[in-house]
Amino acid sequence: MFEVYIHVPFCMRRCGYCDFNTYTAVDMGEGASRGNYANMVIREMSIVRDWQIAHGIDEPEAATVFFGGGTPTILKASDLVAMLNAVRDTWGIAENAEITTEANPDTVNxxxxxxxxxxxxxxxSFGMQSAVPSVLKILDRTHTPANVAAGIAVANAVGMRSSVDLIYGAPGESLDDWRASVRTAIDLGVNHISAYALTVAPNTKMGRQIAAGTLPTPDDDDEATKYEIADDLLSAAGLEWYEISNWARPGYESQHNxxxxxxxxxxxxGPGAHSHYGNVLDVEQSTPKEKTETVKTSGLRSWDIAHPRMWGQAINAGDMPWSGSERISNEENLEEIIMLGLRIREGLDLSxxxxxxxxxxxxPMEDEGLIVIRDGRVIPxxxxxxxxxxxxxxxxxxxSL
Structure with a gap:
């Protein structure tokens, strides 16, 4: 199975809690403007595919394509479609593939x-975050709850599946605020809901406010209680957890995730995007300093240059726009299998x-109620x-790794 992730790093404004690789400037120089972004990503596809062929990677058609950000829907819809068509031309897209874009409710009609x-x-997938205006204000979100409902309505009208993302643990958010947000999300009729605990990085606006004492620090016990509230309400509504932070009706799980x-x-x-390959013959690692290292490895993870201007310069030069890469040893691969498997309802396959x-x-962890061991799998x-x-x-x- 193979999938494609396309990062769109642009936003109308930067939310106070956000530590993602995002930028608000419309144009950051050659190769880094919103207007030319789709063309740059399409050029990167060609570079990546040539690299894959040279390194013995023969992927099947993409089973999923996911546009994340940032705010993908800040670009023209025709730009997103053009990039999707380029994925089809480069790798092919499987029949019944899941094709998703994230969306800010303010940016679609x-x-x-x-x-x-x-x-x-x-x-x-709509970034709802909360249904409570005061919480949205703390999070620096500009949309209203009504905008989310309107976006879902138009998606339903054209036959698209919808999902919403929620965030819990914002400073000042009460338990009743959180219950209201979860219930509102359920009442929207979507078949998939994600709920993430607020993580505050020190280099964000909110991080600085917390450090200065103008906002309270998120509380772990409060977040745990809110997780339990979400799990109870979502389960009662027929949405089953399938990953720690994700719930869906059966058959509506995010295949990409x-x-x-x-x-x-x-x-x-796209800038800052990560890639993962399980079997690579050798690796040519290009960095912004144009150094090259050749290694032999069975697995590889890589990450693109984060800043759009430098990323664009690498593509314009015909180079793989990596900031770096690293080999995945057998031990590291087993560690990843454990960490990832213990997050999902299908569990960790012990075989x-x-x-x-x-x-x-x-x-003993089963005796303590932390896991269930069933049919050769460990389920949290x-x-x-x-x-x-x-x-x-x-x-x-x-x-014994």
């Missing part, structure tokens, strides 16, 4: 969404670990999901 649907998109958690191959395109696991040291309970880092650490301790 009926005509925009219809153009996406006509161009091959079949899923749209499941691909990440199943550790499959993906190509990441992938061979004889590296001392099950006598794993069993809700308590285990809340204490996921602890479960993973204890699993590592029980493995």
């Amino acid at each position: 009926a005509d925009y969404v219809k153009e996406l649907a006509n161009g091959g998109f079949n899923r749209i 499941l691909g990440y958690w199943r550790n499959i191959d993906w190509a990441g395109l 992938l670990l061979g004889n590296t696991v001392d099950m006598a040291r794993i069993q 309970t809700r308590t285990g999901r809340l204490l996921n880092d602890t479960v993973i650490e204890r699993f590592f301790d029980a493995c």
Whole structure:
């Protein structure tokens, strides 16, 4: 299985909590403008495909394509469709593939969404974050709850699946605020909801406000309680958890995200995007300093140059626009299998670990209610999901990696 991720790093404004690789400037120089961005990504596809062929990578058709950001829908719909068509021309797109874009509710209307649907998109994920105006204000979000409902309505009208993202733990958000947000998301009728705990990086506006004492620090116990509230409400509404932060009605899980958690191959395109390959003959690593290193490896992860201008300069020079890459050793691969498998409802497949696991040291976690061992798989309970880092650490301790 193979999938493609396309990063669109542009936003109308930067939210106070956001630490993603995003930029608000319309034009940052040659190769780094919104107007020319689609063409640059399409050129990167050609460079990446040539590199794949040279390094023995023969991927199947893309099973999923995901446009993330940033705000992909800040670009013209025709730009997103053009990039999707280029994926089809470069790798092919599997029949019934999941084609998703993230969207800010402020940036789409009926005509925009219809153009996406006509161009091959079949899923749209709205950044709702909260249904409470005071919480949206703290998060520096500009949309209103009504905009989210309007976006979902137009997506439904053209036959696209919809998902919404929520964030819990914002400073000043009460338990009742959070219940209202989850219930509002459920009432929208979507079949997929993501709920993420607020993570505050010190280099963000919110991080500086918390450091200065003008906003309270998010509380771990408060976030744990809100997670349990979400899990209870979503489960009661028929949305089952399938990954720690994601719930869906059966058959509506995000196949793209499941691909990440199943550790499959993906190509990441755009500034700061990461790629992952399980079997590479050798690697030519290009950096902004134009150094080259050749290594032999069985697996590889790489990441593109983060700043759009430098990323664009590399593409204009015909170079792979990597900031760096690293080999994935067998030990690291097993560690990733463990970390990813212990996040999902289908669980960690013990057969992938061979004889590296001392099950006598794993069993106590089942006795403590952190995991369930069933049919050769280890599945986290809700308590285990809340204490996921602890479960993973204890699993590592029980493995001879």
